[in-house]
Amino acid sequence: MQYKTRMTKQKKVIMDLLEGTDIHPTADWVYEEARKILPDISLGTVYRNLRVLTETGIIQELNYGSTYSRYDGNPDPHYHFICKVCGRVLDVPIEIWESLNEEVEDATGWIVEQHRLEFSGVCTVCKNKTMS
Numbered sequence: 001m002q003y004k005t006r007m008t009k010q011k012k013v014i015m016d017l018l019e020g021t022d023i024h025p026t027a028d029w030v031y032e033e034a035r036k037i038l039p040d041i042s043l044g045t046v047y048r049n050l051r052v053l054t055e056t057g058i059i060q061e062l063n064y065g066s067t068y069s070r071y072d073g074n075p076d077p078h079y080h081f082i083c084k085v086c087g088r089v090l091d092v093p094i095e096i097w098e099s100l101n102e103e104v105e106d107a108t109g110w111i112v113e114q115h116r117l118e119f120s121g122v123c124t125v126c127k128n129k130t131m132s
Contacts, residue, residue: 005052005053005056008049009038010034010038010041010045010046010049011049011052011053013034013037013038013041014030014034014046014049014050014053015053015058015059015073017030017033017034017073018030018053018059018071018072018073019073019074020073021073022090022091023088023089024062024070024071024072024080024088024089024090025070025071026068026069026070026071027043027046027047027050027068027069027071028043028068030046030050030071031043031046034046050071054071057075058075059071059072059073059075060072060074060075062080062089064082064089064118070089072089074091077096077114078091078092078096079091079092079094079096079117079118079119080092080118080119081118081119081120081121081123082118082119082120083120083121083122083123083125083126084120084121084122085122085123085126086123086125086126088123088125090123092119097117100115100117101113101114101115
């Protein structure tokens with residue numbers, strides 16, 4: 001659901017941080033980086049703004065069943081890969097499988113609005129470390 005939200009300096013800093021990285025950071029990372037720019041920002045402000053930015057569709061919250069979420073500055077639909085060794089979350093550079101929604105609808109009768117697909121395994125960095 002998208003709705004208008006006032007652009008505060010805190011929100012702008014958080015958005016800029018997320019748009020400037022591809023590491024899919026945690027809220028704690030965002031907080032530590034934001035403090036370098038706005039030393040008086042609180043952790044509560046970071047969490048509140050991450051929630052608002054997620055609710056407005058400006059960023060994505062990635063929750064993989066762990067105790068913390070990761071955040072993605074790219075709100076466009078795309079797939080992710082989670083490394084089981086180092087825990088990194090990486091964008092998968094393939095097109096979204098649009099017909100998958102229709103296939104699920106045809107098989108079930110449900111109305112599918114979107115899908116989220118994640119891959120897991122071992123990233124190239126970790127794979128190369130084990131092969132060295």
